[in-house]
Amino acid sequence: MSIIIDTDAVTAALPERIKRFPFPYSSESYRYSANVEPSRKVVMTEAGExxxxxxxxxxxxxSDVKERGEVLDRDPSRxxxxxxxxxxxxxxxxxxxxAMAEENPDSMSFHxxxxxxxxxxxxxxLEVEFTIGDDSSLQGGxxxxxxxxxxxxxxFLDQREDALWLDAGLVTFAADWSLGFDTGMKFHEIHGPVPRVLEEKIVSRAEQFLLRLQPGEQYRRTNWTLTIDRRLDTSTETYPNWAPERGTIADDPALPDxxxxxxxxxxxxxLPHSGAILFLVRTYLLSLADIARVPVWREIVGRVLAELPEDMAEYKGISRYRKAASDWLLAT
Structure with missing residues (x-):
C-alpha cells in the first residue's frame, strides 16, 4: 500500500522561522554572481514566502536589537x-x-x-521626538x-572619483569581516580577498550597477555561508570566540542543530537627498535540522555543499565541516 503525504499540510505545520526563511539557492550548485532583483518582490519557496x-x-x-546594543557597548568601533x-x-x-511605519502601521508611526x-x-x-540634522537630538547619535x-x-558608500568608497556604517553582525578595517576603502579593495569575483569581473559589474542607481531606487541580493550555533556576531573582532569550533564541529553529534x-x-x-548608497544587511539563521524539514531544501543544500569549489569553501570558512554537513543532509 502506498502512502500519500499531504505536502500542503506539512508545509502549513512548519514554524514561521522556516516559512519566512530567504532560501538562497536556485539550483544544486552555487557560484558568485550579482543576483540582483527589485526590492520588495515576494519570493515563493517550498516552505512559504x-x-x-x-x-x-x-x-x-x-532580542536582535538588544544584542546589537550590547555589542556596541562592548565595542563602539562597530x-x-x-x-x-x-x-x-x-x-x-x-x-x-x-518605510518601517508604512509596513507596520499597527505598531509604528512616523510624523x-x-x-x-x-x-x-x-x-x-518607545516614542521619541528629534530634529533632522541635529545629532544631539537622538541619544547615542x-x-x-x-x-x-x-x-x-x-x-554607506560614498561616490567620488568614479568609484564607491565605504565611508560609514553600523555593523554588529558581520560574517567574518571588520567594519573598522574596511572603512575608507574602495569597493574593489573590500572585495579583493573574495575568490574568483575580481577575475570574473563580478565586482566591476556590481560597482557599475550601483553607480547607475538613481535616487530612491531600491534593489536587493542574497549571500550565504554557514555559522555554528545561532551566532549573529561573527566579526573579525570576535574571531577567537567562534573560529575554533570550525575544527571540531564535524565530529559533534549535535551538528544538525x-x-x-x-x-x-x-x-x-x-538615498534620495545625499546620493549615498545604503547597503542594508539583514542576517537570517536556520539550523540544518530545520532545513531538513523541507525535503527539497535538504537535497539542494546537501548538493550545494558537496559541489562547492574548495577555494570558495575555504573563503567561507566551511571547508573543515562542509562534507559532514552535506553527508548528513543527503543521508537524512
Missing amino acids: WGGRLLDIDEHYL IQVLPHMRPAVWDAIATLLP REGNNCRWWNGLQD PLRFLGSQIQDDMV RVHLRVEVQHLIR
Whole structure:
C-alpha cells in the first residue's frame, strides 16, 4: 500500500522561522554572481514566502536589537561615520523610518513637519521626538538610534572619483569581516580577498550597477555561508570566540542543530537627498535540522555543499565541516 503525504499540510505545520526563511539557492550548485532583483518582490519557496518588505520584522526583533546594543557597548568601533557622511545617515533615517511605519502601521508611526520628527515604536514602547540634522537630538547619535530600531546592519558608500568608497556604517553582525578595517576603502579593495569575483569581473559589474542607481531606487541580493550555533556576531573582532569550533564541529553529534545556514538579504538603496548608497544587511539563521524539514531544501543544500569549489569553501570558512554537513543532509 502506498502512502500519500499531504505536502500542503506539512508545509502549513512548519514554524514561521522556516516559512519566512530567504532560501538562497536556485539550483544544486552555487557560484558568485550579482543576483540582483527589485526590492520588495515576494519570493515563493517550498516552505512559504519572503521578501515582501524592505525592513522585515520577525520573532527575533527585540532580542536582535538588544544584542546589537550590547555589542556596541562592548565595542563602539562597530559604528564608523566619516565626517562627510553625516548627511547620509540622516537621509537613511528619513528614508527608513517612514518605510518601517508604512509596513507596520499597527505598531509604528512616523510624523514629520519640516525637520521636526516624531517616531513611535509600539514593539519597544518607545516614542521619541528629534530634529533632522541635529545629532544631539537622538541619544547615542543618529546611526546608533537607527540601529536600535531595525534588525539590519548598515553600510554607506560614498561616490567620488568614479568609484564607491565605504565611508560609514553600523555593523554588529558581520560574517567574518571588520567594519573598522574596511572603512575608507574602495569597493574593489573590500572585495579583493573574495575568490574568483575580481577575475570574473563580478565586482566591476556590481560597482557599475550601483553607480547607475538613481535616487530612491531600491534593489536587493542574497549571500550565504554557514555559522555554528545561532551566532549573529561573527566579526573579525570576535574571531577567537567562534573560529575554533570550525575544527571540531564535524565530529559533534549535535551538528544538525548547531550548524546554521546563514543568509544575508542585502538591500541596495540610492538615498534620495545625499546620493549615498545604503547597503542594508539583514542576517537570517536556520539550523540544518530545520532545513531538513523541507525535503527539497535538504537535497539542494546537501548538493550545494558537496559541489562547492574548495577555494570558495575555504573563503567561507566551511571547508573543515562542509562534507559532514552535506553527508548528513543527503543521508537524512
